[in-house]
Amino acid sequence: MDKTFGHRNRHYSTSRLVFWSTIFGALLMYIVFRSLRSSDSLDSSGSSSTPLHTTAKWGGKDWEQSVQISAHPRSGSHNSVLVTGAAGFVGSHVSAALKRRGDGVVGLDCFNNYYDPSLKRARQKLLAESGVFIIEGDINDSELLKKLFDLVTFTHVMHLAAQAGVRYAMKNPNSYVHSNIAGLVSIFEACKAANPQPAIIWASSSSVYGLNTKVPFSEKDRTDNPASLYAATKKAGEEIAHTYNHIYGLSITGLRFFTVYGPWGRPDMAYFFFTKDILKGKPITVYEGPAHASVARDFTFIDDIVKGCLGSLDSAEKSTGSGGKKTGPAQLRVFNLGNTSPVQVTRLVNILEGLLKVKAKKNVLPLPRNGDVLYTHANISYAMKEFGYKPTTNLEAGLKKFVKWYLDYYSVTS
Ligand SMILES: O=C(O)[C@H]1O[C@H](OP(=O)(O)OP(=O)(O)OC[C@H]2O[C@@H](n3ccc(=O)[nH]c3=O)[C@H](O)[C@@H]2O)[C@H](O)[C@@H](O)[C@@H]1O
Numbered sequence: 012m013d014k015t016f017g018h019r020n021r022h023y024s025t026s027r028l029v030f031w032s033t034i035f036g037a038l039l040m041y042i043v044f045r046s047l048r049s050s051d052s053l054d055s056s057g058s059s060s061t062p063l064h065t066t067a068k069w070g071g072k073d074w075e076q077s078v079q080i081s082a083h084p085r086s087g088s089h090n091s092v093l094v095t096g097a098a099g100f101v102g103s104h105v106s107a108a109l110k111r112r113g114d115g116v117v118g119l120d121c122f123n124n125y126y127d128p129s130l131k132r133a134r135q136k137l138l139a140e141s142g143v144f145i146i147e148g149d150i151n152d153s154e155l156l157k158k159l160f161d162l163v164t165f166t167h168v169m170h171l172a173a174q175a176g177v178r179y180a181m182k183n184p185n186s187y188v189h190s191n192i193a194g195l196v197s198i199f200e201a202c203k204a205a206n207p208q209p210a211i212i213w214a215s216s217s218s219v220y221g222l223n224t225k226v227p228f229s230e231k232d233r234t235d236n237p238a239s240l241y242a243a244t245k246k247a248g249e250e251i252a253h254t255y256n257h258i259y260g261l262s263i264t265g266l267r268f269f270t271v272y273g274p275w276g277r278p279d280m281a282y283f284f285f286t287k288d289i290l291k292g293k294p295i296t297v298y299e300g301p302a303h304a305s306v307a308r309d310f311t312f313i314d315d316i317v318k319g320c321l322g323s324l325d326s327a328e329k330s331t332g333s334g335g336k337k338t339g340p341a342q343l344r345v346f347n348l349g350n351t352s353p354v355q356v357t358r359l360v361n362i363l364e365g366l367l368k369v370k371a372k373k374n375v376l377p378l379p380r381n382g383d384v385l386y387t388h389a390n391i392s393y394a395m396k397e398f399g400y401k402p403t404t405n406l407e408a409g410l411k412k413f414v415k416w417y418l419d420y421y422s423v424t425s
Contacts, residue, residue: 063186065121068147069155075162078117081144082163085113092324093165093209095119095198096172097138097145098131100277101214101268104313105169105320106143112321117163118145120172125179125186126278133420134275150194156201165205167324170198170213173245176279177218177382180240191244195251203259208330210262210342212323215249217269217309217349217387218242227390230267230345239382249345260337262330264323269349269389273313273409274416281356282310282410285363285371286417294372297356300385305355306378309387311348312404312412319348322398349389350402362407366414 068074082091092109096102097118110116118138122128135145148155150172159165174183174190195213202209220228221236237243252263272282288295298306328342360371378385394400 063123063125063183065123065149066147067121067149067152067155070158074146077144078146078159078162081142082115082117082165084115088113088115090166090324091115091117091163092167092169093117093119093159093163094169094171095150096170096214097143098122098135099171099175100273100275101271101313101316101320102169102171103134103138103275104273104317105171106138107141108317108321109169109324110138110141110143115163116143117159117165118143119148119150119159120145121149122147125174125176130275130278151189151197153197153200156197157204160201160205164207165209167327168198168202168209168211168213169320169324170195170211173214174241175277177239177241179279180244181381184240187240187244191241192247192251195248199251199255199259199261202261202330203255203332204335206334208259208261208332210264210324210327210330211252212264212266212320212327213248213252215265215267215345216242216245217267217347217389218382218384219246219249219267220387221384226386227351227388228347229390230347230393238384241382253343256341256343258337259335260330260332260339260341262328262342263344264327264342265345266319266323267345267347267349267389268316269309269311269347269387271311271313271316273413275420276313276413282359282363282413283417285360286367286414289363289367289369289371292369292372294374295360296374296376297360298378298383299375300378304385305357306383307353307355307386307388308359309349309351309353309389310359310406310409311350311389311402312409315350315402315404316348318402319346319394319398319400322394322400326398344397346394346397346400347389347391348394348400349387349391350404350406351389351391352405353386353388354406359406359410362410363414366411 092114094102094106097106098120106116122131174186180187219234221238221242237246249265255261256263276283285295331339331341364371
């Protein structure tokens with residue numbers, strides 16, 4: 012009886028083992044499958060993990076040589092610029108423009124999977140062809156930054172690496188703190204310790220104006236009504252800039268970009284995925300404000316933004332610190348870089364329909380409380396006065412260039 016029971020018991024234990032092994036195996040496969048999926052680019056539902064997947068490859072003799080060659084200015088220029096986020100939308104355009112005019116340029120990018128990394132790789136390839144080397148690494152890697160500043164005397168840091176996107180901040184808040192706050196501090200720390208210290212130009216955002224209703228937005232306006240965590244991290248960045256300027260004598264210029272668009276743009280932005288979805292015949296969601304109020308943006312074309320970035324770099328004064336100590340007051344500026352001509356999102360859709368020759372399937376929905384604001388409009392007189400900033404591309408002309416690029420790029424690679 013005992014034996015039988017014992018045997019039955021053993022049999023029961025074996026089947027229990029098989030049962031639990033199967034469950035455990037299935038669970039393991041599910042976890043592996045999920046982690047593989049999350050290393051793909053962000054899907055439209057925005058499901059993602061924290062932190063975003065990145066790549067880091069640096070160090071060694073060949074690497075050091077590539078950095079130094081890339082940093083070397085051509086005759087006529089004395090600038091060696093570190094561009095963070097160089098494989099990103101604005102970063103790649105700015106790197107190319109700096110290189111074209113003879114500045115030495117070293118890029119830094121973590122190639123994370125917030126959106127399709129193959130687009131970042133394609134930008135990297137183009138930049139490599141024009142002699143810009145992009146380091147694969149994280150702006151939070153202080154060891155890497157130290158090594159870089161030991162290798163090169165940077166005259167400027169164009170800090171464009173960031174966690175972008177207004178609505179995604181609700182899905183992955185920590186990625187904003189990691190890149191836009193911790194990452195910014197890490198860059199400032201490296202710059203403060205460098206000798207001589209570089210001047211810093213960095214990307215803030217029009218979103219710092221948040222729920223302000225007085226338009227056009229001026230740099231003199233208060234910015235203490237952020238509508239998204241993204242905006243709050245950019246606003247925090249502006250305050251952090253103030254302290255590094257005040258304590259260490261770093262020359263710092265913040266640029267408040269207004270909804271930048273154009274060729275090689277960001278797939279997470281509305282104009283980009285509207286184009287994709289309209290071409291596929293998929294419905295798009297167009298937000299509207301209370302009482303059917305139109306939502307509008309001061310859409311700014313990338314070439315105008317590049318001119319603004321170069322203008323602010325060229326007008327930046329030197330930092331005054333040395334050996335981590337301030338020796339005198341240093342420049343601290345914030346500029347709006349917009350188009351100063353807001354356009355309704357419904358109009359943006361009409362322009363795309365015309366360019367793509369496809370009618371959009373529109374779902375009009377009330378603006379969800381997801382960080383979006385109703386309206387943006389830049390007053391650009393300060394940038395105009397300081398370095399002659401003057402945008403010249405309207406939305407029709409800019410979207411025409413974007414659509415041309417989009418059709419070329421995706422028919423070649425897909
Ligand atoms: O100006 C800025 O500083 C910001 O501009 C953009 O943010 P946003 O203006 O929200 O750009 P999109 O996400 O492309 O949205 C553009 C417009 O389309 C609307 N939209 C967006 C998505 C959608 O499905 N439907 C829709 O109507 C939004 O409400 C918004 O009015 C960038 O994504 C931010 O990284 C940047 O900092």
